[in-house]
Amino acid sequence: MTTPVSAPFPTSRAGIVELARELYEDLDMGSVRAWLAEAPGRHAAGYLPVYVPREVIHAAGMLPVGIHGGGSMEIIRGDAYYQSYICHLPRSVVELGLTGRLDMLSAMLFPSTCDVIRNLSGMWQILKPDVYVRYVDLPHANHPERAVEFWKGELQHLVTDLSAITGRIVDDDALRASITVYNEMRGLIEEMFEIRRRSPWQIPTEELYLLLRAGELLPVERWNLLARGYLAATQAEPGRSRDNARVVVVGAFCEQPPLGLIKTIERAGCYIVDDDLLLGNRMIRGPVSLEGDPLQALSRGLLHQGRKSSVFYEPDPLGKGRLMAERVEAAEADGIIFAAPSFCDPALLDRPMLRAGAEAAGIPCIAFKYAENSGQFQQFREQAGTFSDSIKLWVGTRAEQMLRQAAAPAGGAK
Amino acid sequence: MKKDRSMELQKEMIGAHFKRLERAPETGEKVVYTFVPGNLTELIRSFGALPLLPEINALQSGMRGKSKGYIAEAEKAGHSADVCTYVKADIGMLMSGNIGPTGTKLPPPDLLLLSYTGCYTFMKWFELLREQYKCPTVFLQVPYQGDGRLAPEHRAYMEKQLREDVIPALEQITGRAYDPEKLKANLALSAQAEEDLVAVLNSAKQKPSPIDSYFGAVYYVGPIFSAFRGTPEGVEYYRALREEVEERNAAGIGPETPSGRLDDQKFRIVVEGPPNWTSFREFWQMFSDEGAVVVASTYTKVGGTYDYGFRHDPGDPLGTMADYCGGCYTNHNLPDRIDMLVDYIREYEADGFLINSVKSCNSFSAGQLLILREVEKRTGIPGGFIESDLVDPRYFSAANIKNRLESYFQMLRERRAGGVAVTPAGGEVRP
Secondary structure (H helix, E strand, C coil): CCCCCCCCCCCCHHHHHHHHHHHHHCCCCHHHHHHHHHCCCCEEEEECCCCCCHHHHHHCCEEEEECCCCCCCCCCCHHHHCCCCCCCHHHHHHHHHHCCCCCCCCEEEEECCCHHHHHHHHHHHHHCCCCEEEEECCCCCCCHHHHHHHHHHHHHHHHHHHHHHHCCCCCHHHHHHHHHHHHHHHHHHHHHHHHHHHCCCCCCHHHHHHHHHHHCCCCHHHHHHHHHHHHHHHHHCCCCCCCCEEEEEECCCCCCCCHHHHHHHHHCCEEEEEECCCHHHHCECCCCCCCCCHHHHHHHHHHHHECCCCCCCCCCCCHHHHHHHHHHHHHCCCEEEEEEECCCHHHHHHHHHHHHHHHHCCCCEEEEEECCCCCCCHHHHHHHHHHHHHHHHHHCCHHHHHHHHHHCCCCCCC | CCCCHHHHHHHHHHHHHHHHHHHHHHHCCCEEECCCCCCCHHHHHHCCCEEECHHHHHHHHHHCCCHHHHHHHHHHCCCCCCCCHHHHHHHHHHHCCCECCCCCECCCCCEEEEEECCCHHHHHHHHHHHHHHCCCEEEEECCCECCCCCCHHHHHHHHHHHHHHHHHHHHHHHCCCCCHHHHHHHHHHHHHHHHHHHHHHHHHHCCCCCCCCCCCHHHHCHHHHCCCCCCHHHHHHHHHHHHHHHHHHHHCCCCEECCEECCCCCEEEEEECCCCCCCHHHHHHHHHCCCEEEEEECHHHCCCCHHHCCCCCCCCHHHHHHHHHHHCHHHECHHHHHHHHHHHHHHCCCCEEEEEEECCCHHHHCCHHHHHHHHHHHHCCCEEEEEECCCCHHHCCHHHHHHHHHHHHHHHHHHHHCCCEECCCCCEECC
8 A cells, every 4th residue: 555645744742642642533534535646546434343464455455443432422313223221332333334434435344342342233224235244253262273374364354355356466566565664554553652651641541542543544655654753752751640549440441431531530649650542453462473474473463472351261270360460560550440331241240250350359449330432530530649649658658668668668568 | 821731731841941950069060051042952951961051040040029129229239230140140139149040049050152143241141140150161253144144165164163162171071082972862952842932933824813922932942941841741842742733723713811711813923023021921911911922923033943944954063053043033134033033024914013122232222213114114014112121010001002002003903993004024004
């Protein structure tokens, strides 16, 4: 894929964040339409959370477009398709679809995140008969090598179908080229996460999130440029540390919380140092191999370098119990905020196992539910603020504990 | 309510099975927990192990008025109010001493056989149980029929998992070698029972229907959905059931219902979605008091779509189990489910169709409002929509549901009185 001819990106941090915010707020996805209009014969493929192999979409010559609902948009028609006890995301996706906002998409991919998204794939087949619809059945790693074989077959199926839409022959070189640009993206995201982990005041989660959302809409080559620009700008403006608790936000991998909720958590005294937001773009840890069969490599990437998630079966009987402690340790966090969308089966069914593991490891936790259109943040502010205060008062942040340890006499206090 | 002979027979079979389960820790018989959709009963039995199905326990807890307390226990322990109440009823039962539906203590599993068929929650359910029981778990991924068919490579993938994951896990816990001849023999018994079950379900095409294909049929599918497929007892039960239904059919009489024998059947209804179990009899009576008989239902296909021709094939043991798992109702995509409802309305000459949308089950419920519209559009038959839950009595509002059903049947009556007829093909004809 060639990089589209577009206006240069802003270079200042504020300018980059503002651009990302405009993309985030544009429910008509003007950037996607503009990209399609730039050259005849272009195609775009939408995908729902949590994970789809964007490399394959890209190699087929399509623009991958993340469909993450409508935020706080007014839902008029979408509610007529869902009972009150089903989460909010599919309502706003249907609303986007029925109001023509997704009409520029030639394909829609629905990964096996949960039964609601699964059934939405069938609804889309009926509501949008002219659009290519694929239910993407993700592999489960009970036996990773068998799952690699299955997933490779699913990837091949996608390659065949998507290349039939675009008319582009997808050979190994095309796939390797796509893996290469997505490896670059993965590397940049990991770099941003690492900076946030080390110094969360340098990359606030609100900004990081907006950047990642931009990555769900822009061509990957363009986003990589934008991300490099952002990283350079943050070096110039490192920001100032505050006396905040460090938290991991767990459970927000599908229906996304409103941006206001993310800001509220941070403003209430919690630095988010790891999270599940837009998890799909870092589902594979590290670069995918460029050696050998690229579909095999992509498949092995997901099965052998995949992040643990509620979407996948956990083959390790102790895995759920350990996961929170591992994440808290890796992020050097003080506590966990379980933040799940209302009626989210994957997040809410997992929560008792994850929370039990966290509590057994002595990790402070709080939990709440949200919807993508939650408009009142007072209760979240109070919960997060109290949580941060309680960590600082009763447990001590990790930084304070380290200071105390350093100050203690050798051999420990008697 | 007068009980049919087959119901008594089933009660004896289930009672004996639960007694055997209770004694399993002493007798050394191995116990395999698994789910109704995609259950591999013939295979489990071929190793001499006993199947136990947590969904059946949960629904039985609902029918016996126990689920409310169990759900409360689970929610107190941190399980969300938003998630499946089968799971919470099961976890709550475990927390309350694991006394099963027949009053006997349930044994812990020697193996959790996670046949991942048509329901995301199954995966979490067994991950949760594994935390409690600390026992081995084997996972069988059953690909969803997103394109409306079971792809050959998906079938092959399942066969491979059966051969290389599931069978070794069963060998490991039972200490027995895989016996393909025993499995084939069990599959042959399954096919016999399936043939008789389909004859029973098809009998609802008669007028009057000798069965209720929802409230009555949940009893009929009990043995084949649970522990008795592939057993001589299962074959005997379905032979007896078929004879009983054929007798009723020959006599031109309807099924027993909470309102008595329903010979005068005013409405022939197709139902989509599981029943409510906590007020099962009351729910049924809302239909039978109106003279409504259910002639076909989708819920009775969650454990297999036998009426579409599938029979277990002893000639291809692993392949047929893959076909079976792939073909269970909730593993079909939404367009297929709509086709099935349209077929039922036409083939069973239904006057109406109802969706019972249960809060607990997104696998069934997500998309049902579109199903309603599409089926109405294609058949010209008006649909009804009611909401309840599987086993959480807090979500069964009797007055509200009764009101809706009465309005729905009143509408069907007026429609009929107004001269709007329904052709056998399901199309609407106005004189």
